[in-house]
Amino acid sequence: MRKLFEELQGQLEAFVEQRAHSTLIVPVGTREYVALCATLDRLEMGGSPHVFLTFSEPFEDPVQYSSVVVAAFERKHRELMQVQVPPPPELPPPLYDDRVPAVERLRLLFTFTRSLFAERSDLLLVASLVPREVRDSAAFAKLVDELLQHDMAAPWCSKMRFVVREDAASPALSRSQERRTFARYYTPDLSDDAVVGALENEANDAALPTADRMQSLMILAGMDSSHRRTDGALEKYNLLAQYHLGMGNLPLLALALNGQGEACANAGRPDEARAHFERALTPALQAKDLPTLISITFNLAQLHQGRSDWARASEFYTSLSTLARASLNPALLVQCFEQLGACARGARSHEEALRQWRSGVTLTEGLGMRDQQLGLLRRMRELVADRGRSGELRELDREIEDLRRVGARELPL
Numbered sequence: 001m002r003k004l005f006e007e008l009q010g011q012l013e014a015f016v017e018q019r020a021h022s023t024l025i026v027p028v029g030t031r032e033y034v035a036l037c038a039t040l041d042r043l044e045m046g047g048s049p050h051v052f053l054t055f056s057e058p059f060e061d062p063v064q065y066s067s068v069v070v071a072a073f074e075r076k077h078r079e080l081m082q083v084q085v086p087p088p089p090e091l092p093p094p095l096y097d098d099r100v101p102a103v104e105r106l107r108l109l110f111t112f113t114r115s116l117f118a119e120r121s122d123l124l125l126v127a128s129l130v131p132r133e134v135r136d137s138a139a140f141a142k143l144v145d146e147l148l149q150h151d152m153a154a155p156w157c158s159k160m161r162f163v164v165r166e167d168a169a170s171p172a173l174s175r176s177q178e179r180r181t182f183a184r185y186y187t188p189d190l191s192d193d194a195v196v197g198a199l200e201n202e203a204n205d206a207a208l209p210t211a212d213r214m215q216s217l218m219i220l221a222g223m224d225s226s227h228r229r230t231d232g233a234l235e236k237y238n239l240l241a242q243y244h245l246g247m248g249n250l251p252l253l254a255l256a257l258n259g260q261g262e263a264c265a266n267a268g269r270p271d272e273a274r275a276h277f278e279r280a281l282t283p284a285l286q287a288k289d290l291p292t293l294i295s296i297t298f299n300l301a302q303l304h305q306g307r308s309d310w311a312r313a314s315e316f317y318t319s320l321s322t323l324a325r326a327s328l329n330p331a332l333l334v335q336c337f338e339q340l341g342a343c344a345r346g347a348r349s350h351e352e353a354l355r356q357w358r359s360g361v362t363l364t365e366g367l368g369m370r371d372q373q374l375g376l377l378r379r380m381r382e383l384v385a386d387r388g389r390s391g392e393l394r395e396l397d398r399e400i401e402d403l404r405r406v407g408a409r410e411l412p413l
Contacts (some may be wrong), residue, residue, distance in 0.1 A: 004190060005200050009039050009047070016050060016126055016161050023148050025173050025184040026130075027166040031190045033132070040128050040163065050161075051117065058133040062102035064141045064211035070095050070109055080116075088116050103146045107156060114159055123157070130165035146149050148182055154353070158187075196223065208309040212245055218256070225263040233263035250287035254280045258296050265303060274303055290327045297323060305339065310347035314340055334360050334372050338379070345383060354380055370408035374400060378413060 015024040028036055036057060044052035045219045053076070072164035074091060081087040091267040094100045100108075114125045134140050144164055150156050166173045168187075201215040202208060261276030267347035278298050301316035321336035323329075337360030344353035357376045364373035365397055381396040403411075 002198075002202065004194065005035060005039065008188050010043070011188070012039060012043065012163065013048065014186065015163075015186070016048065016124060021182060021184040021326060022150065022155070022157050022160065023144075023162045025164045025165060025166050025183050025185050027168045027171055027173075027185070028186050029168045030166075032188045033130070033165065035164070035188065036188055037130060043126075047392065048126075050126050050127070051113075052126045053113065054130060054132050055130040058135070059140045060135045061133040063138055065140075065143065066102035066105040067098055069129075070105060073109060073113070100300075100408075102143060106147055108159060111156065114179060121224075121254075122222075124159055126161045126163065128163040128165075130163065134165075135168070136168050137167060137170040137172035138364075142321055144173060150182065161382055163355060192223070196220065201225075210243075214240060218259070221256075221259055221263075225259065225266055227379045228266055230263050230267040230269075234260055238262065250283040251289040253291050254282075254284035254287065254289065254292045254296065257283070258299065260293070261299060265280075265299070270303055270307060272412055275302070277303065294320065294323050294327065294329075294332070305343060310343045314343045317343065330363065331369075332369075334364055334369060336373075337363065338376060342380065350383060350387065353383060370403055370406065371411050374403045375410040375411045375413060377403070378410070382413075384387070 034204055040054045044054055055069045055072055057064045057072055095105055110127055185255050199216045199220045203213050219234055221233050224233035237256045239257040241253055246251040257276055257280035260272045264273035277296055280296045284296055297316055297320045301313050305313035317336050317340045321333055324332035341353040341356035357380050360376045361373055377400050379398055384392045
């Protein structure tokens with residue numbers, strides 16, 4: 001995996017240093033997009049001598065996009081004004097005017113930014129237009145086309161480079177590449193096959209530190225588990241467990257044993273899964289490792305709940321609620337109240353179900369978690385309606401309507 005990210009960073013750095021093209025267009029899917037933004041952030045935070053600006057604001061139309069890009073830069077500019085001596089000049093007024101064509105606003109923004117370090121002829125401005133969502137691919141392509149065209153003899157974008165996100169699912173930019181003399185293309189490959197190949201190489205590379213090889217093996221085991229390649233997952237997790245046992249690393253030993261349980265659970269082998277989860281509890285408890293304990297306890301609670309063993313499931317959800325409080329995790333605590341109520345209802349302990357859900361309502365109200373609060377109230381309403389308690393039903397309807405009025409969303413029950 002590390003080599004895949006190193007290749008991505010190397011491609012970006014090579015593009016910045018070359019002089020033939022002002023623009024790098026990067027067609028990406030969701031996984032590649034996350035990696036691209038992470039790499040750009042790393043370069044912006046000091047991984048490159050040049051000045052990086054990354055704009056991930058969504059694109060709806062050119063006017064909206066130019067406005068949100070300007071607003072994002074304005075926040076950075078205000079920070080500079082507070083720390084830089086002397087402070088930088090104010091932003092040019094036309095940047096705030098959405099009547100100015102989007103292309104002109106963006107060009108003005110980038111030329112103004114480059115002017116802030118005009119005395120440093122060795123530095124480049126690298127602006128990345130990588131919207132996390134593109135509502136209209138054709139309009140975005142047209143904006144990029146118009147923005148980045150330039151006269152080669154006297155370019156408006158001297159000392160600048162641009163990285164542009166292309167949605168691989170809707171490649172409007174690539175369709176017009178014969179007109180894009182200013183651009184080059186790079187398509188990173190983070191497909192499952194590429195990731196697995198890279199991880200296998202790292203896991204088998206004797207030149208790497210053993211801890212790094214074990215980390216790659218852990219990721220491979222997780223991928224095997226999620227794709228229900230159960231035998232492969234169990235074999236890898238067993239190797240990991242043996243290694244971490246020998247090293248005395250109890251938290252990672254617990255994670256490996258927990259991984260074996262998850263692989264069996266994914267394969268529909270609950271008895272084996274329970275045995276692995278219970279084995280994992282011992283080193284996790286010895287290490288007093290809260291994150292690992294939470295994961296294992298949650299798995300055991302869900303396992304027993306899936307088998308309608310309401311009493312055992314409730315025991316584990318109660319333990320999980322204690323861990324949630326210890327780790328200051330209110331969202332997990334809300335989930336415990338929700339599932340404790342579901343277990344009580346499954347056991348036909350209806351008053352206990354209402355009590356647990358009401359506790360969750362009180363907590364979510366205090367935390368401002370309106371969507372979750374609405375979900376708990378809907379669960380209560382469903383149970384109360386089944387039991388014909390009209391007075392309580394009216395009160396719940398009022399609470400539900402109040403939440404809907406302030407914008408709470410109905411999540412799936």
